[in-house]
Amino acid sequence: MIDLLLGAGPLAALFKVAVVLGVLMTVVGNMVLVERKVAGWMQDRVGPNRAGPWGLLQPLADGIKFIFKEEIVPQAANKAIYIMAPILALTAALTTFAVVPFSDRLVVLGREVAPIIADLDIGILWIFAVASLGVYGIVLAGWSSNSKYAMMGGLRSSAQMISYELSMSLSVVGILMVTGSLRLADIAGHQADTVWNIVAQPIGFLVFMTAAFAETNRLPFDLAEAEPELVAGYHTEYSSMKFLLFYMAEYAHIILASSLMVLLFCGGWHLPFVDGMLATTSPGFAGLIHLGIFCLKVSFFLFLYIWVRWTLPRFRYDQLMRLGWKVMLPLALLNVAWTAALILWGIA
Amino acid sequence: MSARELVFWADAIVAVMSAGVVVLHRNAVVCALALVMNLCSIAVFFLLLDAAFLFAVQVILYAGAIMVLFLFVVMLLDPEGQGLAGRVGRIQLTLTVAGASLLLVGMARALPSAVADTGILPEGFGGVAGVGRLLFTDYLFPFELASILLLVAMIGAIHMGKKEVER
Numbered sequence: 001m002i003d004l005l006l007g008a009g010p011l012a013a014l015f016k017v018a019v020v021l022g023v024l025m026t027v028v029g030n031m032v033l034v035e036r037k038v039a040g041w042m043q044d045r046v047g048p049n050r051a052g053p054w055g056l057l058q059p060l061a062d063g064i065k066f067i068f069k070e071e072i073v074p075q076a077a078n079k080a081i082y083i084m085a086p087i088l089a090l091t092a093a094l095t096t097f098a099v100v101p102f103s104d105r106l107v108v109l110g111r112e113v114a115p116i117i118a119d120l121d122i123g124i125l126w127i128f129a130v131a132s133l134g135v136y137g138i139v140l141a142g143w144s145s146n147s148k149y150a151m152m153g154g155l156r157s158s159a160q161m162i163s164y165e166l167s168m169s170l171s172v173v174g175i176l177m178v179t180g181s182l183r184l185a186d187i188a189g190h191q192a193d194t195v196w197n198i199v200a201q202p203i204g205f206l207v208f209m210t211a212a213f214a215e216t217n218r219l220p221f222d223l224a225e226a227e228p229e230l231v232a233g234y235h236t237e238y239s240s241m242k243f244l245l246f247y248m249a250e251y252a253h254i255i256l257a258s259s260l261m262v263l264l265f266c267g268g269w270h271l272p273f274v275d276g277m278l279a280t281t282s283p284g285f286a287g288l289i290h291l292g293i294f295c296l297k298v299s300f301f302l303f304l305y306i307w308v309r310w311t312l313p314r315f316r317y318d319q320l321m322r323l324g325w326k327v328m329l330p331l332a333l334l335n336v337a338w339t340a341a342l343i344l345w346g347i348a
Numbered sequence: 349m350s351a352r353e354l355v356f357w358a359d360a361i362v363a364v365m366s367a368g369v370v371v372l373h374r375n376a377v378v379c380a381l382a383l384v385m386n387l388c389s390i391a392v393f394f395l396l397l398d399a400a401f402l403f404a405v406q407v408i409l410y411a412g413a414i415m416v417l418f419l420f421v422v423m424l425l426d427p428e429g430q431g432l433a434g435r436v437g438r439i440q441l442t443l444t445v446a447g448a449s450l451l452l453v454g455m456a457r458a459l460p461s462a463v464a465d466t467g468i469l470p471e472g473f474g475g476v477a478g479v480g481r482l483l484f485t486d487y488l489f490p491f492e493l494a495s496i497l498l499l500v501a502m503i504g505a506i507h508m509g510k511k512e513v514e515r
Contacts, residue, residue: 081377122400125408129412131412133407136416136419140381142423143419158419162417165413169408
């Protein structure tokens with residue numbers, strides 16, 4: 001039984017998917033609680049504290065509430081596409097995690113287990129490809145609801161995502177040139193041997209982080225769901241579980257963006273001095289420590305997301321577009337050209 | 349039948365059917381979505397040829413970027429989802445049949461030689477290095493020419509859009 005689950009067969013792959021999805025869903029649920037708690041502290045409030053000790057059962061209560069809410073499908077909606085949109089959004093967000101490595105190697109019950117679901121050679125491209133399909137979830141939700149607010153939200157977000165997708169992919173090109181591989185594990189490993197990419201390519205990191213905030217539709221770039229002008233944007237007409245799917249997709253995207261920032265720019269599961277100390281311990285123990293370091297780093301970026309959300313005001317739409325096309329895109333191109341020049345001169 | 353063949357035939361059916369929906373469906377948004385599906389199924393063909401890089405690029409560029417813009421325009425022009433005009437005129441029908449037969453003849457001529465060529469794929473087919481080398485050597489001129497053409501079209505569109513606003 002254990003051999004079946006931890007081996008290399010299809011059952012083992014399914015088991016790994018189940019574990020990763022389980023952890024992911026738990027983090028998504030608790031992110032909502034952390035977000036509300038941190039928001040509360042930042043505004044000198046207590047935050048949710050009724051369900052369980054310190055409000056720890058709040059995610060569970062929220063989940064149950066969503067399931068029992070009434071499902072409303074607008075009469076004028078295009079029903080098939082209306083139902084498909086949230087499914088598409090969450091599926092795209094979760095599928096990207098197939099190529100995210102969590103540690104360098106894991107040993108479970110004496111067996112070597114690859115800490116990744118599918119070790120594709122095109123890792124980072126797979127993420128960009130699937131994430132680019134996630135835009136459809138938002139666009140179609142806006143269109144199929146047949147409501148002007150949802151429509152405006154959908155249009156805004158599609159324009160925003162296309163604009164920032166470009167700078168996001170370009171900001172990674174510099175790293176790919178230096179590393180010479182598209183696999184995320186290789187990129188993290190390369191940083192352990194040299195310096196972290198956040199030091200080597202600060203411009204790339206700045207552009208990537210900004211684009212990541214825009215791609216996840218978070219403040220200061222959450223124009224797709226700007227409450228004062230658009231009610232709730234593309235998901236205005238959604239209720240119950242369908243709304244929850246959009247909500248989970250948003251948080252899954254945030255976790256993905258945080259993992260990518262850690263893997264691409266902040267050394268993945270490596271810490272400067274810890275690697276040397278772990279060299280003498282057993283590989284199983286080192287793997288666990290690496291997993292812990294990775295989770296800690298991701299948690300920091302998750303916190304950064306919340307921190308920024310409750311600190312910065314929202315951009316205006318024309319400001320967002322100007323920033324994307326006239327600042328971020330040239331900066332990303334500059335980073336590519338500069339990295340290429342350094343490689344040509346033999347410095348990088 | 350091997351698993352690869354099974355995937356191929358399933359994907360082939362999806363590709364042909366989604367292409368049919370693109371042409372035949374009356375709702376423009378559904379047509380655009382069917383085209384997305386068609387482009388994705390073609391990406392799977394690349395995967396079957398062990399060209400994972402081409403698969404990713406096909407999905408990112410066509411399904412992820414270009415089709416979102418298509419959908420964007422369709423939604424702006426046709427937000428009510430009324431679809432295209434209902435009736436098919438005689439001229440459209442004649443032109444469609446003529447165009448389709450021309451395409452059929454062209455395919456009938458081109459396909460036999462293409463099928464005969466499929467023996468063994470060249471080393472590194474569809475990889476990052478292979479595509480990059482072709483792009484910067486054999487296809488450098490056509491590639492740059494196409495990008496200038498697109499740039500010209502873009503400048504033209506911006507110019508015409510500006511004029512409209514000033515009036």
